[in-house]
Amino acid sequence: MPPRTETRPGRLAQAAWAIPVLGIGLGLVAGFVYGAGSALGLTPLLAATAAVAVQVWLTGALHEDALGDVADGF
Numbered sequence: 001m002p003p004r005t006e007t008r009p010g011r012l013a014q015a016a017w018a019i020p021v022l023g024i025g026l027g028l029v030a031g032f033v034y035g036a037g038s039a040l041g042l043t044p045l046l047a048a049t050a051a052v053a054v055q056v057w058l059t060g061a062l063h064e065d066a067l068g069d070v071a072d073g074f
Contacts, residue, residue: 030055 037047
C-alpha cells in the first residue's frame, strides 16, 4: 500500500484530554457511593462492594476484567 500523503490524528487522539476528566468523574461517583454506604451504616466491605458494583455498571467492567486478561496473556 502506498503511504498516505497527509495524516491527521485519530478520534481517540483528539479526545485524549477527556480521558482523565472521565476517570475523575467515575472516581467521584464511586467515592460518593462508598461514602453514602458508610453513612447508612454498611460495613466497609459492603460499601466498597457497592462502589465497585457502580463502577462496573457505569463502565461495563472495562478494567475489572484485568485479572482475566493477565491470565489470557499467560
